[in-house]
Each structure stands twice: as C-alpha cells, then as structure tokens.
C-alpha cells in the first residue's frame with residue numbers, strides 16, 4: 229500500500245513540476261507578447277497617421293527628385309566653391325531640387341545630417357530674399373556669422389540687431405536695395421512685429437521673397453520635445469505667401485510631430501523627405517556608475533585625458549533642469565573637479581546671467597575651453613560640429629531625449645562617443661521628476677531598459693523606438709563591439725522574497741523607498757541565517773538592479789508622494805506580484821563581470837577615432853588663429869575637421885590644388901596660410917619616421933643624410949662621404 233502511495237505522490241509531484249514549468253514558460257511568452265504588442269501598436273499608429281496624412285493630401289505622382297535639373301551645375305558650383313563641400317549627403321540634392329521646383333518640403337533628417345545646406349543653397353540660387361525662422365538667438369548668430377564669412381549676404385533681425393542693420397534690412401525688404409540673400413528671424417518677429425510683417429509683404433509683393441524656411445520645425449508641435457508657443461503662429465506665412473516654397477526642417481522623427489506640423493504650417497501637399505535616424509559615426513556606450521561621486525569624476529577625467537588628448541570638445545550632462553538649485557552646485561563642482569584633474573572645463577546653467585553663459589558657450593565654441601558641464605538646458609543652441617564626446621553623468625528622461633542630447637556629438641560625421649553613466653540607484657529621483665508627465669514613467673523605463681541591457685545592440689533600441697527597420701551597427705556600440713561577459717543569475721527566489729517582504733509591509737500600511745527595500749531585503753536574508761541561500765550572494769547594487777528589473781517586468785511598481793519639499797518615490801507591488809510570490813515568474817538577472825563597458829575582447833568598431841597627425845594639429849591651431857583674425861568667426865567656419873583630415877592626407881601645395889579640395893572662397897581667403905603650414909610636411913613625407921631617423925643619424929655621428937628625390941618623396945640614405 230505504502231509504496232503505491234509514494235509512487236503516486238512522486239508522479240503527482242513530477243506532473244506538478246511539469247505544469248509549473250509550463251506556466252512559467254507561458255508567462256514568459258505572455259511577457260514577450262505584451263512587449264511585441266506594444267511595439268507593433270506604435271508602428272501601426274505611425275503607419276495609420278502617415279496614411280491618413282497622405283490621403284488628405286491631393287494624390288501626388290511619385291516624383292523623381294534625383295534626376296537632372298536646369299540648375300544642377302549652378303548648384304554644384306555653389307556647393308563646392310562657396311560652401312567648400314565636396315559632395316552632397318543623402319537626400320540633400322533631392323531636397324534642394326524640390327525646393328528649387330517651387331514645392332513645399334518637409335525634411336526629417338538626423339542631427340548633423342546637413343539640413344542647413346538644404347535651404348541655404350536654394351536661397352543663393354533663387355533670386356530675392358530667403359526668410360529663415362529659427363528658435364534661438366545663438367543658433368541664428370552662428371549661422372549668420374558662418375554665412376557672412378563665406379561672403380553670403382546674410383542678416384538677422386532680432387533683439388540684438390543694431391539700428392543701422394535694421395534700417396538696411398527694412399530697406400532691402402521694402403525697396404530691394406542692398407544685397408540681402410538670407411534673413412534670419414526668431415518666431416516672435418512673425419507673431420509680434422506688425423512692422424516686420426508689412427515689410428515682408430512688400431518684399432513678397434515686389435516678387436523678391438525667394439523661399440521660407442522653418443528650422444527646428446518640431447517646435448510647432450506640442451508633441452515635440454521643445455514646443456514653443458510662438459511657432460504656432462507660423463501658419464500665417466503660408467496663408468500670406470501661398471506661392472512661395474516653404475521648407476520645414478527637423479531632426480525629430482515621430483509621425484505625430486510630422487503630421488502635426490504639416491497641419492500647423494499649412495503645407496499638406498509638401499514633399500516629405502525622411503532620412504534614417506541612424507548616426508553611424510556615434511559609438512554608444514553605457515558604463516556602470518559608482519555610488520561614490522569622486523570615482524565617477526575620476527573616470528570621466530581619465531576618459532577625457534586618454535581619448536581626447538587633442539583638446540577635443542565635449543559635453544558632460546548632469547541631471548535635469550527641474551532640480552536646478554542643487555544642480556547648479558553640482559555643475560560647478562564637477563567642472564571644478566575636472567579642472568583639478570587638468571581638464572579645461574566650465575559649467576553652464578539656465579540661472580547664470582546671459583553674459584556669463586554666453587561667454588562660456590563662446591569659449592567652448594572657439595575651442596578655447598574643452599568641456600562644458602551643463603544641464604540639458606545647454607541644448608538646442610549648440611551648433612558645434614566637432615563635439616567628440618557627450619557624457620551623461622546621469623540618465624536622460626526618455627530614449628528620445630537621449631537621442632537628441634547624445635546626438636550633439638559628431639555632427640561633422642566623424643567618429644565620436646556617447647557615454648551614459650548608469651546606476652539603478654539614480655532611478656527613483658528621475659522617476660519622481662517625470663511621473664506626472666504624459667507617459668513619463670513609460671519613457672523613463674524605456675531608457676532604463678536600454679541601460680540594463682547587456683546584449684542587445686544599443687542602436688537597435690533607437691530603430692525600434694522610432695519605428696525604423698534595423699540597420700547594421702558595425703560594432704559601433706559597446707554590446708556589439710566588446711561581446712558580453714555576464715553571469716546570468718536565476719533570481720526567481722530573490723523576487724519571491726521581495727514580493728513577500730512588500731506584501732507584509734503593505735499589510736501593515738508600511739511603504740518602502742528603493743533604498744529601504746534593499747536594506748530590508750538584505751536584513752531579512754541575514755536574519756534568516758541563510759548565508760548559503762542563493763539570495764545571500766547579491767551585492768547591494770545587484771539588489772537595486774533586481775528591483776528595477778522587477779519594476780520593468782511589472783512585478784513591482786513605483787508610487788509617488790508629495791511632501792512640502794520633494795516628491796518621494798516608493799516601491800510597491802505591481803500587477804504581476806502574485807506570480808513572483810508563488811515563484812511562477814522566472815526572473816533572470818544579468819550581472820556584469822568586471823566593469824561594464826570595459827568588457828574583454830577586442831572592440832570591433834570601437835576606437836575608430838583616428839589619431840591626429842602633427843600636420844592636422846597644426847592646421848587645427850591655424851583655424852583657431854584665423855577664426856579670431858577674421859572677425860571672431862568659429863574655427864569650424866574656417867575649416868571643418870573633415871577638411872583638416874583631407875588636407876592632412878592630400879597635402880596640397882598650391883592655391884589651385886587647394887581650390888580643388890576646399891572650394892574657391894576658402895582657398896582665396898585662407899589659402900596662403902594653409903599652404904605655408906603644409907609645405908614643411910610635404911618635404912618631410914613621414915615626419916615621425918623622419919624624426920626618428922634624424923635622431924638616429926645624429927646618434928650615429930651623422931653618417932646619414934636626408935635626400936630630397938622629388939616634391940613628394942624623401943628618402944634617407946647612408947653616406948660615407950659626409
């Protein structure tokens with residue numbers, strides 16, 4: 229009898245185990261399906277919106293904007309000889325053709341993609357004045373200075389415009405007197421200045437308004453990340469000037485924003501150009517953030533000293549603008565600590581007075597200051613193309629904002645790095661700042677997922693977020709480049725303890741912050757004396773990581789309570805807590821071995837940044853010097869980094885050769901000085917080798933000499949004669 233019972237019991241237990249395994253597998257599958265469901269829903273919403281926008285617009289035959297047009301040769305000549313740009317980037321030529329054909333155009337192109345050229349070049353090719361609306365004074369100033377340096381009659385009408393310039397501009401608008409090709413204004417001018425609008429009408433009436441460009445057009449939309457009320461009134465421009473081509477440009481990719489701004493600007497039939505969100509030159513990396521502030525600063529300083537020895541520019545972002553007071557202290561502290569470690573750094577925050585802020589920005593833009601430590605308030609006005617690194621000392625509030633903020637690196641297309649310091653312990657502070665925003669927590673958890681992931685390509689997270697097909701990362705993120713060295717811990721048991729702890733606390737009307745929960749968990753493990761249970765081996769940070777994982781998996785959730793001074797975040801039981809309590813929810817915790825971002829293995833695409841040669845360094849110094857002597861323009865307006873690299877390789881020795889590389893305008897203006905710098909490097913074809921040989925030669929009693937064979941070739945030979 230007894231053996232029968234025992235046998236049946238074993239069978240029942242085995243079957244139970246089997247059922248439990250199946251439940252677990254099904255729950256896992258359910259999770260995955262939920263995730264996929266939400267991804268597909270986002271894609272579908274986007275698709276529907278785009279369809280309805282297309283249906284609303286009159287059917288337009290598919291047009292070929294890449295064919296030949298009568299202005300082709302003029303466009304190429306202007307691109308090269310005035311802008312010094314050797315070839316168009318993706319979509320630029322097509323966009324220019326559409327504008328030149330008189331069509332309204334919407335341009336969605338990633339940061340640094342080259343949107344400015346898309347309206348500046350047609351502005352030069354078309355007769356009359358091009359009106360450009362741009363949201364920030366600093367952006368406008370940059371652009372006007374750059375264009376003026378290229379000899380293009382560009383002006384701005386803003387609060388800082390002198391009376392004299394204002395008079396000149398109004399005369400040009402009114403009567404067509406004086407050269408005026410591009411006029412920049414802030415949106416307030418359109419919505420608030422009747423005088424300006426009436427002059428603009430006259431300009432239009434006289435057939436002298438060539439095009440209207442709305443830069444940073446996402447500012448029109450409340451769904452965009454930087455809504456500006458004055459942008460809402462820009463719809464008036466299309467109403468007043470229906471036949472003038474309007475080009476709206478933005479780097480924000482969401483469909484909602486796109487359709488919103490087409491409606492607001494009254495350009496339903498516009499030709500839309502959407503480029504990829506991919507920024508192939510950016511290397512994305514997440515690093516574990518130490519809980520000790522100084523260690524983080526040490527690491528940042530080491531990174532800057534090690535990877536950016538040529539005084540290459542960068543930004544360090546700290547916190548969000550909402551925590552301003554403490555942030556200001558933190559910013560100045562971080563800047564000071566970086567200075568103490570030998571790095572030229574200063575801080576920038578919204579509360580500084582305008583002059584001081586402007587000075588910091590200017591020093592940085594002119595490469596006289598290497599690093600700006602700022603809040604995200606230091607954002608849209610940044611037009612510097614050669615930012616080599618953007619470091620986030622703390623988490624952005626969404627994937628979209630991280631894409632924008634990190635995207636300030638490498639706008640010139642050269643390899644640059646985006647580094648994010650992540651610590652689960654930072655999350656409650658962030659979540660208590662965003663929870664009241666529409667989808668605030670969901671957005672934050674998305675970027676937390678991005679950070680927590682040790683295997684998934686970082687780039688793929690952006691493609692997924694913006695509903696774009698996957699593209700190859702080419703080893704340009706830490707997860708793709710270094711491979712993964714992680715330990716997977718089955719944390720199902722740990723999750724069970726946490727759920728039971730919280731359940732007990734909640735039954736007693738108690739609540740816990742994340743820190744308190746971590747402490748309670750560890751205390752419970754200790755008190756139970758279970759030193760060899762699987763739960764005892766988790767470090768404090770790993771318990772934090774687990775709690776965050778459980779929040780992302782909806783086993784737990786965050787709740788918030790306002791006090792007079794702050795908003796506190798608490799961790800409570802979430803929708804799937806019972807499954808966790810019953811051990812039915814498989815929880816797998818990925819623990820990094822060693823430090824994240826420093827995983828072993830040789831990086832595939834990492835460190836693609838080439839070392840700057842001696843000549844390139846000299847050319848870089850020259851551009852700083854020339855920029856000051858040419859009216860204080862920015863160094864990148866003299867020569868871009870790409871042009872410096874090209875000159876470093878090609879080493880032109882005559883103005884004619886130089887002209888073929890950087891165009892007529894720049895060759896004429898700066899040519900002599902550039903050639904002066906290059907010349908010695910042509911005679912010394914390989915200066916590093918040469919220097920070594922020269923040294924050896926002198927050590928050997930000078931029995932070697934340099935012999936010049938032809939203009940470009942130099943070799944070293946032994947000579948007994950000398």
Ligand SMILES: Nc1ncnc2c1ncn2[C@@H]1O[C@H](COP(=O)(O)OP(=O)(O)OP(=O)(O)O)[C@@H](O)[C@H]1O
Nearest residue numbers: 313315316317339340341342343344345479613639
């Ligand atoms: N075809 C090209 N070839 C090489 N460099 C280019 C080309 N087009 C633009 N650039 C350079 O790329 C940099 C970024 O261009 P631009 O400022 O127009 O970017 P953007 O798309 O407006 O970016 P953002 O969204 O950040 O404003 C500039 O330094 C510009 O001179």
Ligand SMILES: [Mg+2]
Nearest residue numbers: 343344443444
């Ligand atoms: Mg731009």
